[in-house]
Amino acid sequence: MRCYWDEEDTWFYFEVDAEGWVIRQIELEGPELTPIAAASLAEWQQASGTDRLDEFVNRFGITAELSVSEWEGHDPEQMTSDEFKQVWDAARRQMAARPS
Numbered sequence: 001m002r003c004y005w006d007e008e009d010t011w012f013y014f015e016v017d018a019e020g021w022v023i024r025q026i027e028l029e030g031p032e033l034t035p036i037a038a039a040s041l042a043e044w045q046q047a048s049g050t051d052r053l054d055e056f057v058n059r060f061g062i063t064a065e066l067s068v069s070e071w072e073g074h075d076p077e078q079m080t081s082d083e084f085k086q087v088w089d090a091a092r093r094q095m096a097a098r099p100s
Contacts, residue, residue: 001068001076010036013087014076020067024084026091027061035091037061060095 002013011033013026027037039061047056068076 001078003074003076013079013084014064014068015081015084015088016068020069022063022068024088025061025063026087028087028091035094038088038091038095039063059098060092 001016002011004011009030011026011028013028014022015024017023021041023041025037025039026035028034029036037060041063043060044053044056044062047053064071
């Protein structure tokens with residue numbers, strides 16, 4: 001799913017599990033759709049048990065901490081898993097290529 005927050009000129013893309021928890025999240029900002037987050041919950045959990053957590057968060061961001069059922073004021077558009085994967089792959093490539 002995806003939704004747009006006009007106050008920040010940011011598109012948010014979410015992949016959620018069966019219970020509505022975000023497992024991957026992308027944030028694209030501005031007219032150029034610059035990736036500012038492309039976070040994976042599984043990767044965050046792996047990094048949280050190491051000294052790499054700050055590095056991971058600084059590079060890729062974090063996922064939402066609430067289930068989507070608890071969100072207010074958002075009107076998501078549904079998208080296919082292939083559409084999400086295309087946006088994910090492009091955002092991760094760009095973010096991984098940035099100097100840390």
